[in-house]
Amino acid sequence: MADKKMVEAIADMETDFAGWYTDVVLKAELARYSGVRGCMYVQPYGTALWENIRAELDSRFKATGHENVMLPMFIPESLLQKEKDHVEGFAPEVAWVTHGGSNELTERLCIRPTSETLFCDYFSGIVHSYRDLPKLYNQWGNVVRWEKNTRLFLRTVEFYWQEGHTLHETAEEAWAETELMLNIYADFAENVLAMPVIRGRKTDKEKFAGAQATYTIEALMHDGQALQAGTSHYFGDGFAKAFGITFSGRDGKTQYPHQTSWGLSTRIVGGIIMTHGDNNGLVLPPAVAPVQVVILPIAQHKEGVLGKAAEIKTRLAKICRVKLDESDNSAGWKFAQYEMKGVPLRLEIGPRDIENNTCVVVRRDNREKTTVALNELETQIPLLLQKVHNGLFEAALARREKMTHAAFSLNEAAKIINTQSGFVKAMWCGDLACELRLKETAGVTSRCIPFAQEHISNTCVCCGKPAKQMLYWGKAY
C-alpha cells in the first residue's frame, strides 16, 4: 500500500509534465522552496548530486590546465557598466545592494549575475607580459538573476554554477579554448550524465551579451522541449579593450589579449530529471548518483539476512556508493522510495538468495532483474551500472531522433511545432529577419547552428533565398 500511495502522489508526466517535474524534485528530496521567491533549499540528496557533478567537471577542468579562483559576489555599478552590450544584457535582472548596516552606500553594488566584469578587473592587475598568458581560471560559486518566472533548479533567482574565464595571447588560442570547453561539456553530458546533446553555435541574436560567438550544447527533454545545458563564449578582445587589459607581446608592443568564458549550472539537475525521469520518479545516471546501489534485505527478521546484507555493503563500498536500508519500513515502501530517488540499482537479498549464494539486482531504468552470484558482485555490479548508463543514453537518443523533424517551409515549421514537440531542423539564409519571422510565426527560438551540418535543402525555410546553413529550432526551458 505504501508504495502505491507514494507513486500516486506524483503527477502523470504525460498529462502534466510541469506538475510531474515539481513533484519529482520535492518527493525525491532534491530541494524545497525557501521563503524568498525563486530561491531553493537544496536538500542533502540534491547537494550530493551537485557535488558529484562538480567533482566530475572539476577534474576535467584541472586535467586541461585550469585553476580555480574565488572572486567576490559584489560588482560596483560603475564596473558593470564598462562593457556596453554586457550591461544592457544583465542590468535589468540584477539585485542591488544599497545599504551596509544602517548606512546608504555611496555606490550601489550589484550581486554578480555572472563575473566577466570582475575577472576583467582582476586580469588587468595580473597580466603584463605574454609570459603571463594564458590565464586559465574557473570559479565555483553562486550568482543571482532577478528572474520573473522561476522553477526549482531550471530557473532560480540564486543558482550555483561554475564559470570559466580565460585570457590568451592570440585569437586562435582563444577559439581553440572555446571549442575545447564545449567539447568537455558535451563529453560530460553524454558520458557522465547519459544525456545526448547537439553541439552547435548560437545565432548572433541568441548569443551571450558581450560575446562574439556562443557555442552551446542543447539537450531534448522528455516533453520535447530543449534545454541549453552548457555554453562556451568567445569574446575576442572586446572586454579587454573595455577594461584596459593589455600585455607586452613577443614583439615588445602593447596588445590586447583574447578572452573566453564558459559555464554550466545547477539547471543541469533539471535536465537530468527531465531527460531520464519516469512516472515512478527520478532516474539518475550512475556516474553522479549519490547512491548507486541500494541494498534491501528481504524478510530481514530472519536469521542471517541482515548480517549478509551488511557483509555485501562492506564489499560494495570499496567499488561504488552503496546504501543499506535496514529500517523497519515495508519492502514495498522501500522499493517505491528508492525508485522515486532514482537509485540506479536495487540489490535484494533474502533467505532463499543466501541459500543459493546469489542476490537479485534490479535496474532502475528498465526494471530488468538479474540474478547475481555473490562471489561475482565485484565484477557484475560495475557492469550493471554501465548497462544502466547505456540504457539511459540510448533511450534518450532514440527519443530525440523520433522527436526531430525536418521542415521545408514556414508553415510546415509552424505546424510541426504546434502539433508535435521536439526539434525542428530547417535551412536558413542567415538573415536576422528570417529568424525573427520564424519566431513570430511559430513561437520558438533558434537553438543552434549545429557543428554537424546536414544539407537538407537549398533554400531558406522562411524567404526561399539560398540557404547558408541548417539550424535547430525548438521551444526551450
Add this chain to the structure above:
Amino acid sequence: MADKKMVEAIADMETDFAGWYTDVVLKAELARYSGVRGCMYVQPYGTALWENIRAELDSRFKATGHENVMLPMFIPESLLQKEKDHVEGFAPEVAWVTHGGSNELTERLCIRPTSETLFCDYFSGIVHSYRDLPKLYNQWGNVVRWEKNTRLFLRTVEFYWQEGHTLHETAEEAWAETELMLNIYADFAENVLAMPVIRGRKTDKEKFAGAQATYTIEALMHDGQALQAGTSHYFGDGFAKAFGITFSGRDGKTQYPHQTSWGLSTRIVGGIIMTHGDNNGLVLPPAVAPVQVVILPIAQHKEGVLGKAAEIKTRLAKICRVKLDESDNSAGWKFAQYEMKGVPLRLEIGPRDIENNTCVVVRRDNREKTTVALNELETQIPLLLQKVHNGLFEAALARREKMTHAAFSLNEAAKIINTQSGFVKAMWCGDLACELRLKETAGVTSRCIPFAQEHISNTCVCCGKPAKQMLYWGKAY
C-alpha cells in the same frame, strides 16, 4: 640577486607585523584586493589552499554522519528578526538588497551573515517526528558582514566558510554534538594545520548572539595576538521556540528540538600565515600545502638533469602534490620564490647528485638539508613532510608557552598585556563586572574558559573574591 630583491620586498615581521602579513598574502599570491572595500580576489594558490582545507574538514564531517546542504544567500528582514538576541547581534553589520532589476522590493533582503534563521525555517518544514532527528547538516558557502576595518583573509566583508547546523531530540545529544565538533576543529588545527590551540568556552559576554554556550579554539599568532580559529555553539531550544520548530516525541507529545551550529572560515588562512610564516614569507603545513614538494633542477642545461627531474616528478606525483619548475629563471630566484610560497620541501637535483644517485631535500621550516638516495624517495619524502609538520607544531607550541603568563592582580595583568604580548591566564569569580573591568583596565577581551583548567590561585584577579575558574585573556584578531 633576484632572491635578495624578493626577500627585501616584504616588511620585517618583528618591526612591522601588519605590513609583513599583507606583504606575504600579496607576494605569495594568495589573494589581491578587489575594487570593493573588504572583498578579495582569492588567487589560484589561495584557492587551492582553501580547497585542501575544505576537503580535510569535509571528510571529517562526513565521517561523523553530517550531510551537506545549500541554502540561499537571502534572508527576508522579517525572518532575521525572529530571534531577538540574534538580530541584535547581526543587524548592524548586514548588507541589504533593496532592488531587483529596476523594481524596489516590498521587503528588504539581507545577505546572510550566518544562516541560523534560514536553517530554522528549513528545519521547521522537514522535522515532524522524533524519527526525523537528528538532522546533521553542514553547508559550504559565502557570507557577508559589513565590517568597518578589514584585512585580507582575517576580516573581510565577504568571506567563505562552512557552517554546520544540527537539530537533536535531547539536550544531551546537542551538548555532545557541540563538544564533538569543537574537538574535530581542534584535531584539524593541530594535526592538519600544525597549529596548537586552547580549547575552551566563551564567557557569556563573548558568546555568539543567540547561543546558550559557545565553545572555541584559540590560537596564538607570531606577534602574540590571539585568533579565534573555530567555534561551536549550543543553542538549546531558543531558536526552535522562536521559529516554531516542533516534533512529536516518543511519548507522543509535542516538543522543541535542541540545536547547535559550528563554523570555520577563510580567516584560518590568516591564522596559518601568522602562526608559521617567517621573514622569507609563507610557511605551509604539509597536509594542506597546494605544492608539498617543489623539484628544482640544478644546472638544468646539462644533459640528463631535466630528464631525471621529470622522472622524479612522475614518481613523487603518486604519493604527494609535487611541482617541477624547469623555467629559465635563476636557481636563486626559484629558491626565494618557493620559500615565499611556503612550499614545505625543496628537492634539488643536479649533475653531481645524479652521479651519486641522490638528491638534496631542504625543509622550509628550518632549512635543514638532507641527502636522500633516489631509490628511497618514496619512503623518505613522507617522513620529511611529517618532520616539517612536527617542527611547525613544536615551534608554535614552544612560542605559545613562552608567551603565556599568569597574572594575580589587575595591575599585573594590565602590565603584562601592555609590556609583553601573548596570553594572560588569571582566575575569575565569574562576574561580568570583573570581566568588564579587566577589559577597561588592560584593553583586552577574555578569550575563553579553558577546558583544561588550572588552579593558579584562590581569588579573582579583579575583585579578590573566591575564584570559580581560570580564564585566558589576550588581544585578538
